Structures are given as C-alpha cells and as structure tokens.
Amino acid sequence: MKFVFFSPQFPASSIEFCDRLHKAGATVLGIGDASYSHLAPRLKNVLGEYYRVADMEDADQVLRAMGHFIHRWGRIDRFESLNEHWLEKDAAVRTDFNIPGIRSDFIENLKHKSKMSAFFKKAGVQTIRQHKYSSRAGVEAFVAEVGYPIVIKPDQGSGASNTVKIDGKQGLDAFETAKLPGVSYVAEEFIDGIVLTYDGLVDRDGQVVFAASHRFEQSIMDVVNTNSHLNYYCLPFIDPEVEEAGRAAVKAFGIREKFFHIEFFQTRADKRIVALEINMRPPGAWMTDAINYSYDMDVYREWAQMVVHNTVGGPFTGRYYTGYASRKNHIRYVNDHRAIVAAHGEKIVHFAPIEDVFSRAMGNFAYQFRSEDFEEVRAIVRFIQDSEC
Known part of the structure; x- marks a missing residue:
C-alpha cells in the first residue's frame, strides 16, 4: 500500500500514525x-519520501506533489490527514486521483452541522433541534418553539470556536452585532447534560471493530x-445506549475504513442520549x-493494521479510568508541578505542554493519569486544577 499522509508533522500524533503505517x-x-530539516527524526525514518509545499491550502501545489509521487511511486492507494481542518482537501484529492475514501460529493454532509442531523435521524437517534440562522425573525421563531437559552455556532467547523450561549433578547442583540461576516450559523436548543463520545474504528466492510468512550x-x-482549564475522562466501558446510538450512526453515515469520533449529550434530567455531531477522524x-x-x-x-490489512486485534478490555487535566498560564494554582508529581506520580502516565494553536480549549499544559477507581481520578483532577481564585 502506498499511503500519502497530508501534514505528517502536525499535530504531533500524526507521527504515531505514520510510524504504525510503516510498521504495518x-x-x-x-x-x-x-522544511525537511525540521521534521522529527522518528518521522524522517518512516517516510519513503517527503514533498514540501509552501502553502498547503494551494490546490495547485498539492496536485503537483501528488503528480510527483505518482510519477515516482505509481498508483496511490490512500490519501489522508486525519485532521478536521483538511477534511475538504482530503476529499478533493481523493476525487481528483480516484483514491478510495470519502469524496467531494459527500463531504458537505460531514462539514455542516445542519446536514448531519438528517443522517442521525436516519439512524433513529434523537438529535438537537436546530435552525439555520438566516434571519433574526427566523431565530426568534425558533426561540418561541424551544425557549431560551439557545446555542449559536458556525455551521461549519470543529470545537467550540465562535460558539455562544444566548440567554435572552439582549444576548441575541449582542450576537447580531458581533457575528462574523460571511459565516453561516445555526441556532440549537440548549441541552443541559454531559458529553459522552463514541470513538473507534470501522473497517472496509462497515463493521465497528473497536470502540471506546470519553466523558x-x-x-x-x-x-x-x-x-x-479543561478536564475529561476516558472510560473503561461504553454506556449501552451510547453504543447502540453510535453503531446506528456509523451505519447511517456509511463510514468505511475510518477512525470516527461521535459526540452525544446525556441529559442530566432524564439521561436521554441526544446526538451532537460526528467527525471522521480520531478524537483530539x-x-x-x-x-x-x-x-x-x-x-x-x-x-494502521485495519487500513493496510483490514484486520484488528483484540478483543480489548477496558481496565482504567484515564483522566486529562489541563492548566492555563494565567491561572494561579495551589499546587505546583513538583507537588503534583510528588502526590500522584505513580498514577501519572504523561504530562507535556500543549501546542499554542490548541491551547484556548486544551490548556497550556496538561497531565494524564489513570486508576481503576474513578473517584481517585476525579480527586487527581481537583488537586491539579485547584486554584487560588
């Protein structure tokens, strides 16, 4: 298999995917x-060839790079970035060069939150009530149906960038003034709940071959x-209702040979599972x-084994709750790094700074830690994030 990895150097996890592809x-x-000289040695060691482009957004430069690879290596079997930002670019290149995977004719269904709901409904999964933000009057009519608060977000995009909660007419006035020109928005009913994810691998035959869940x-x-700052937990089990809804969504979207990341709300009041969005990439x-x-x-x-050989090992059994707790540079914390390591070093499995581009949501520095006891993991989160303000 000849696999072109788009942006193999960023984010850092891309190096792991490239390494395992090589080993497979x-x-x-x-x-x-x-520049090639700036690539990590581990990445250099697994790349058959690297083609530098000055601007990854420039389609002509990317097409020339692909032309070079095809001339030298022959037919390309896969093209992937595993990155939400490049979703449309990935699909365009696959379409232009007839490479298996999601093509341009389907990409709109994955880019726009307003289009995702149709597939969740096809799967029989409850979705958030939503309204395309085309006019103030239309949003007010939507509010009359669902009530305040509502959430307004860009129809296209990932994460919570430019997403706001609107509690009343004054907030809607402020949004009207601040909204970005040329950006398409959707209004959604506000769901009071936690987010449970369904993350995993689906093979070439559309079968979910591994899944996990974060809280x-x-x-x-x-x-x-x-x-x-942010915290979350990887669970050693999947809520049965999340599993059922996730599998139905994977089938409805027709996903093949992909890592997927699906987000659901679990309402606090009655524990209903409500679909939020789907991403055709690894969880971040x-x-x-x-x-x-x-x-x-x-x-x-x-x-990598699934992509190259359509096989996955296992079965894999969850054992630990793994916590993530970040810290922000502007917050004064009670316990410094030395105290954290001294108190919980045997449970900590990783700590490192976060790339600046992700820091607004993910923090400037973060810790990962695990335990078979969920309450112990929660206690470590509190110890790390206990602040003086």
Missing part, C-alpha cells in the same frame, strides 16, 4: 509545509469563552493516548 508494511509518503462534564464552549486532545492507557493497547497500530 505501507510505503508512507508525506506532504507538508515544514466530558464541562462545556467546551464555556472553557473556550471563559479561557478556563490526547484522547487516542487516553484510549491506549485505559485499554492497555496501541490504537495507532490497530488503525
């Missing part, structure tokens, strides 16, 4: 905007808008590593 027997070819008790929207924010720590596995390897 694939020829890994890279296209990126970093977010904080609102990412609030974390971003208040510039606060160190969540792939959290899966490895919770299940004592190498999910990068399993993904």
Whole structure:
C-alpha cells in the first residue's frame, strides 16, 4: 500500500500514525509545509519520501506533489490527514486521483452541522433541534418553539470556536452585532447534560471493530469563552445506549475504513442520549493516548493494521479510568508541578505542554493519569486544577 499522509508533522500524533503505517508494511509518503530539516527524526525514518509545499491550502501545489509521487511511486492507494481542518482537501484529492475514501460529493454532509442531523435521524437517534440562522425573525421563531437559552455556532467547523450561549433578547442583540461576516450559523436548543463520545474504528466492510468512550462534564464552549482549564475522562466501558446510538450512526453515515469520533449529550434530567455531531477522524486532545492507557493497547497500530490489512486485534478490555487535566498560564494554582508529581506520580502516565494553536480549549499544559477507581481520578483532577481564585 502506498499511503500519502497530508501534514505528517502536525499535530504531533500524526507521527504515531505514520510510524504504525510503516510498521504495518505501507510505503508512507508525506506532504507538508515544514522544511525537511525540521521534521522529527522518528518521522524522517518512516517516510519513503517527503514533498514540501509552501502553502498547503494551494490546490495547485498539492496536485503537483501528488503528480510527483505518482510519477515516482505509481498508483496511490490512500490519501489522508486525519485532521478536521483538511477534511475538504482530503476529499478533493481523493476525487481528483480516484483514491478510495470519502469524496467531494459527500463531504458537505460531514462539514455542516445542519446536514448531519438528517443522517442521525436516519439512524433513529434523537438529535438537537436546530435552525439555520438566516434571519433574526427566523431565530426568534425558533426561540418561541424551544425557549431560551439557545446555542449559536458556525455551521461549519470543529470545537467550540465562535460558539455562544444566548440567554435572552439582549444576548441575541449582542450576537447580531458581533457575528462574523460571511459565516453561516445555526441556532440549537440548549441541552443541559454531559458529553459522552463514541470513538473507534470501522473497517472496509462497515463493521465497528473497536470502540471506546470519553466523558466530558464541562462545556467546551464555556472553557473556550471563559479561557478556563479543561478536564475529561476516558472510560473503561461504553454506556449501552451510547453504543447502540453510535453503531446506528456509523451505519447511517456509511463510514468505511475510518477512525470516527461521535459526540452525544446525556441529559442530566432524564439521561436521554441526544446526538451532537460526528467527525471522521480520531478524537483530539490526547484522547487516542487516553484510549491506549485505559485499554492497555496501541490504537495507532490497530488503525494502521485495519487500513493496510483490514484486520484488528483484540478483543480489548477496558481496565482504567484515564483522566486529562489541563492548566492555563494565567491561572494561579495551589499546587505546583513538583507537588503534583510528588502526590500522584505513580498514577501519572504523561504530562507535556500543549501546542499554542490548541491551547484556548486544551490548556497550556496538561497531565494524564489513570486508576481503576474513578473517584481517585476525579480527586487527581481537583488537586491539579485547584486554584487560588
């Protein structure tokens, strides 16, 4: 298999995916905007060739890179970035060069939140009531139906960027003034709940061959808008209702040979499962590593084996709750790094700074830790994030 990895140098987890592809027997070819000399040695060691482009957004430069690879290596079997930002670019290149995978004719269904709901409904999964933000009058009519608060977000995009909670008419007035020109928005009913994810691998035959779940008790929207720190947990089990809804969604979207990341709300009042969105990529924010720590596995390897050979090992059994707790530079914390390591070093499995581009949501520095006791993991989160303000 000849696999072109788009942006193999960023984010850092891309290196792990490239490494496992190489070990699975694939020829890994890279296209990126970093100079070759700046690539990590581990990445250089697994790339059959690297083609630098000055601007990864420039379609002509990417097409020339692909032309070079085809001339030198022959037919390209896969093209992938595993990155939400490049979803449309990935599909365009696959379409232009007849490479298996999601093509341009389907990509709109994955880019726009307003289009995702049709597939969740096809799957029989309850979805958030939603309204395309085309006029103030239309949004007010939507509010009359669902009531305040509502959430307004860009129809296209990932994370919680430019997402706001509107509590009343004054907030809607402020949004009308601040909204970005040329951006399409959707209004959604506000769901009071936690987020449970369904993350995993689906093979070439459309079968879910591995899955895991993360629990977010904080609102990412609030974390971003208040510039606060974040925590979440990888669970050693999947809620049965999340499993049922997730499998139905994977089938409805017709996903093949992909890593997927699906987000559901679990309402606080009555524990209903409500679909939020689907992403055709690995979960972010160190969540792939959290899966490895919770299940004592190498999910990068399993993904690569699935792509190259359509096989996955296992079965894998969850054992640990793996926590993630970030810190922000502007917050004064009670316990410093030395105290954290002294108190919980035997449970900590990883700590490192976060790339600046992700820091607004993910923090400036983060820790991962695991235990078979969920309450112990919660206590470590509190110890790390206990602040003086």
